[in-house]
Amino acid sequence: MTVFSSFIAALSARDTLEDRERDLIESLPSRAGRYRRGEELVAEGSRPTESCLITSGMAARTIYLMEGQRQITAIHVPGDFVDLHSLYLKTMDHSVAALGACTAVFVPHPDIVRITAESPHLARLFSLTLALDAAIQRAWITSLGRRGAAAHLAHLLCELFYRFRVVGLTAGSSFDLAVTQSELADVMGLSTVHTNRAVKQLRATGLVGWVGSRVTIHDLGSLAAMSDFDPLYLNLRKEHR
């Protein structure tokens, strides 16, 4: 049980890792950090020399507009290597902030480059995480563009359920969503008020139980059906990549 366990679990769900690759990952040096709701892990405009890996809680990529509005463009759960982007893009065009309390570790870019040079297969798996992020963003774009508030929320819950389950953070059909409704609103591009109505509406269907931060999915099939959710884009099948 190390800080990299979740990351290894997330990769292992998608391809077979050899012992040597596992060792290379475990050999990465890391510096730990602990954050409270809203605290920034990576600031917009900065030029990071490390990438961060979420170890507990959740973090979000956030873009701020004029007039104090903001949009969350991605949610990251434990095991997600956030910010490999900064390896290539250099200057951050957005910030990464904690959603609820969260912990993360930071790994220097040169060490990432080193282990990908030693194992081309690992290099591909790091690129896979980039491509996977992009696939999730496409699903979000689709929800934002073509689904109403309730369906959007249902789709998001399905996605998070699968993503939490991969890293062992579900208990049966429930998981902990330590997120404020106002943060959810920034994910779905809605007002806080309307987000609350969407939550209410979803509860009324009976498909989902939601008490405090505890979300229980009573009927995943129907929830997926009402939001046109198909887990294909999460690439949860082991393939040789």
Place this chain on the structure above:
Amino acid sequence: MTVFSSFIAALSARDTLEDRERDLIESLPSRAGRYRRGEELVAEGSRPTESCLITSGMAARTIYLMEGQRQITAIHVPGDFVDLHSLYLKTMDHSVAALGACTAVFVPHPDIVRITAESPHLARLFSLTLALDAAIQRAWITSLGRRGAAAHLAHLLCELFYRFRVVGLTAGSSFDLAVTQSELADVMGLSTVHTNRAVKQLRATGLVGWVGSRVTIHDLGSLAAMSDFDPLYLNLRKEHR
């Protein structure tokens, strides 16, 4: 002037290419294709063994929902290497279709892998294009979530202007946007009718001229200001990546 000229131009805007790297790219074998509006370059559910590079016109990543609705999650212009994603994700979770008429060439995955193995720097530049796609998607998510129709459209025009200019497809401050309003609607998550109203509204500001498929940006500064556009995310500065 080869089929790879635009791609090389797009990379050269972001980093310096050595002659050897240029030669490696030019050495790639390719198969050409020509498509009419709506024709699919890559089908959802397929398992591509090639990646495609747009050489003229535009293509779009498209996700279909029930009830015939669709959402375009990305627009690709000449010089864009679409579908590097399929190198990692294996099964397509969306399709790539022509917007207006378009031509593209297809490059076998093994050849891409080969030249990235020969040049780690090229490998990083290929990853850069993945990361850049993701940055653009973040901007789209922000537009979908937090901007009204007119501002969304203005932001999109700014983006496309910069992207076309990099590959030499602008004439002064104008460019050819051979796209149907119904396709634009699928980009912005709006109805065709409302998209038309947004176009009308933008014309009324006088910041943009739009006759047929010819778009002329009369005042880029104001257009950027009204849509909170900042080209940072397009990474148009040469850096060592």
Place this chain on the structure above:
DNA sequence: CGGCAAATTGACACATCTCAAAGCCTGTGG
């Protein structure tokens, strides 16, 4: 117990959707 952030509700304003119809291009066949 008191204080504060978060969740919830109601009423009304505004953005966007749907449906329906009319006008406008462009390619094609006669």
Place this chain on the structure above:
DNA sequence: CCACAGGCTTTGAGATGTGTCAATTTGCCG
């Protein structure tokens, strides 16, 4: 060269979804 068909653009009117503002309730923590 003209007439027509079909797709695209444009407009109007009424329905629906979502935003805003303001107030109340709930839940947590000191």
